[in-house]
Amino acid sequence: MNIQFRESSEAASPLAVKAAIADCDIHPARATRAELYPYLAKRWQHHLEVYGVHAYQGMMEGPPYPKAQPNASRRDAYPPEGGPQGSSLSFMQKQLLDPNNVQLGVLNPLNTGQGIRNHELSAALCSAINDWQIDKWTSKDKRLKASIVVGNEDGLSAAAEIRERAGDKNFVQVLLLSRNVEPLGQRRYWPIYQAAEEAGLPVGVHAFGFGGNPITPSGWPSYYIEEMVGHSQCQQSALASLVLEGVFERFPKLKMVMIEAGFGWAPSLAWRLDKVWQRLRSEVPHVKRPPSEYIREQVWWTTQPMEDPERREDLFDVIKWIGWDRLLFATDYPHWDYDEPSRVLPAGVNDDDREAFYLGNAKKLYGIA
């Protein structure tokens, strides 16, 4: 390893923005697997030691493609006390929250127990992760709020977990992943949407997951870069399914957040859906309005990875269609494709839109005073 750090590596960036911001996609990590044991019944601790965790995908544990950097993370994000990137609250405060004036940070833990074949184990692991989020993060720093992680492939146990956490101010959304066993509009996932709607919690759909299907619609690709851009294709399938299965019609107060899959594709997907819906609506009579209406009313978008067209006007055109009131700023800390708050939005945005983009929309959606 030929990496060498400055001694002051964690020091605040001089470019940090001074106005308060929300960061709607932060990934806390566990230093060790045993960190979860205090929240897991002995039965499941033993199960993990003996049998491990089995995902739906046909490969061994771990992601199907090696990531660009260790743990897919910034190389300067290793905590000084050791452990993986994102595993230290004090270092996260020093490197992310303090210098960037983060007023609200939404935690989205990954590799949690979602999307594994043993549904009882999945439910137990997700519940343990939720307890761990309170103990280690949200109770120790009031700026941080957690997402309720649920065993997504078993809608009923997922709904039970949501109902148990409902009303707990440590949590501000329900977390799903984009790659699942079936497209996200299918009936098996409806209990999740029902419980989330009842609890008044948005449902975030974060890129990734281990659903067992190829990670592009046309099969397994050769390169990690194809997986990266494949997230938007996967999210488009999920969104089309949510609209066309009638999820938004059935749950009109449901709010969905599309996390880490871009947003530049949203207008064209909506235009295509509207066009074919006009011709084929008799196939899906439960979709009573043009698909774009559901999308614009019930969907929010996190910004990272922020689209970066050559002409900033192109970006502004897309955002204008989506709405400046629909974007939620996110860094994706500590992951390697992190967006730096002070550098991500081109000049030429008025103060109201800028404030909404960086903070206002998130506070409103997540109910933070």
Added chain:
Amino acid sequence: MARHVIAAVDEFPPGTRKFLEIDGRPIAIFNIKGEYFGLMNRCPHQGAALCEGPLIGLAQSKDPGEIEYTKLGEIIRCPWHGWEFDIRTGQSYCDPRRFRVKAYPAHVEPGASVVKGPYVAETIAVKVESDYVVVEL
């Protein structure tokens, strides 16, 4: 253009780098197999501390299926987004027209010459018998 003494040559072995701040500018000096290179330690993309990244080579391809890997240890890869720059020139390989890291020439001078310079005494205890790595900016 002022000369700044970085270190005595025998305290700056090959394969290491030194981080310093000169006139408020974050700079890193590399010793690559006895050659010295200086770069601004700030990525022109989103501002990360560029010089904390790993040193890699340059993968290039004339045609799909043919891969050439050169400049081993001479390409710095940003610790955040992996953007690659040539430490000899600061040139970017993904968008050389728009992005370039400021490069600072660094070289070795005999102790007898640096001890005469006006900026020496404050920064380092000069031993006249040694050679020193010097950067100009």
